[in-house]
Amino acid sequence: MRSLLRGRRLRAAACTALLGATVLGLGAAPASAAPTSSADPGTRYYLALGDSLAAGYQSLPGGGSEVGHGYAQDLAATLGQRAVQDGHPFSFTDLGCPGETTGSMINGGCPYPHPYYDSQLDAAIAFLTTHRHDDVLVTLDIGANDIGGCATAESVDAACAAKGIATAGWDLGTILSRLNAAAGPHTRIVGMNLYDPFLAAWLTGVPGKVVAGVSVPVADALNATLDLADALHGVPTADVAKAFSTNSFLPLVPLDGQQVPLNVARIMDWTNMARGDIHANDAGYQVIADTFLAEL
Template sequence: MWHRSCTRSFVGSCVVIVALLGGCTAEPAGTPTSATTTSSAPPAERVYVSLGDSYATGYRPADAGAAAGATRDGFASLVAERSDLRLINVACSGATSESLRDEPGCAPFNRAIDAPDPAGRTQIDAAVEALRAHAGDVGLVTVVIGGNDLTPCARASTVSAAASCASRAVTEVRTNLAAILPALREAAGDAPIVGLTYPDVFLGAWVSPDFPDGQNLARLSVPLFRDFFNTALEAEYEKIGATFVDITDTTGGYEPLTELTQDPTYGPIPAPVAKVCELTYFCEQTDVHPTPAGHQAIASAVLTATNR
């Protein structure tokens, strides 16, 4: 989630210091003293490799006069800054679990700011190459993928059709992650890997005029994320010893829809819906991307999970 372009569209920080220490050696009187010099190698730079879709690139839609595109407000940039890690962001806006595995290249508009040119490599290949190039100096790897696999289901004509669509999408995501994640773990070695999910943006259908059956879709989305999509993601990340961070949960997506709050725009609405309206652009623009506050929330969840 999950932008597609115009064409188609955690973990402790560790500093390694090598020092050669020498001391003065006493010599007999009348002879010169000698001492070895103290020298040290500079600390090795620690890196953070980010994979995924537009959540990882920091994409946001045109808003308040700003053009659409990748920004430095993205959670990956925030995590890197607060963890004192150098970010290598190989994510690509619009990526699906399949394209991350099989599709080479990424259009410049779809890359994160200061992202390396994938030079015809798939995203997973670019990530593996970066990890191997920095073996021993990797501080963090994050993966956020699967939203673009799931998003088309929101446009299904009925709630039952949306459920069937979601079932197929989750099966595909699991298949692709099962192929991607072992290669990522092998290249990352013992470095921490964090897998992420998303805010339940479909809760925003509750107030969106674009969804005639929006309240039922919002209700369906809660068990879809809690019991199906996120459960599937967590199972795949656990297989490689990665930490799974349930962003749906940390952003209030599992709270009861019967608990209402007064929203300045929409009046009395369920508190989880109001939260999604604050953290994403879905209610305002029917756009799934996080607001700056949303990226802050995701970054905080990653930092907490990785004890930073």
């Protein structure tokens, strides 16, 4: 999920994040060096898994980018405060890797530097095995990068998207099955769907409005698949698409001196699409964290 909107064209990952907002199924210690279980059984653990959103990727206004400043960090701050208030130690581990696909999560090969030697899934299983008797929360977002190359600012390739969805759906089932098998009796796993940054195409003119309009039913179909995959594995889904008002072309609201659909305004206010970055900004990441909290 690392692409940018340049001129009238969204790069492939913009589609992935847009569709990823609806696709199925984002540092930390290496799998070979998973943290040992705390001597205090009251420690509460939070493990974040997935792609660039879990990693907390953001572009910077003057150029460049950073990781480690996203919803997982926001969620960890809240969970850590709650743990302290309840008299429990707290530990946070983030395995999210920008650019991760469902396939690379299973087999390894995430393109962004990461501290674990094998796959993210292997590292996660090592963590869960070590902490099988502990209180562990796992959050997961994955699948967006399986839809690369499926859109431009002028069109959405439905066949391409369908193929990517099928791959992500199959792989997500594998991921959730293996996580469930490694999870202990006090482990909770929560998935999420994603917002639709491709709605930003609305602001590029008439063709962009058509593409933005087409993107939402595609996103809805992907979200339905994601919700089903999670449900089949007993995993609740944080409905980020709903939190971002993905389906709300009405009411019209003010944005930079014009009236735009609410869903378009949400994307422009809660992501960095104003500078072509599909990733959430600080406000958007907090919305995602709050959506997860509603499932806990």
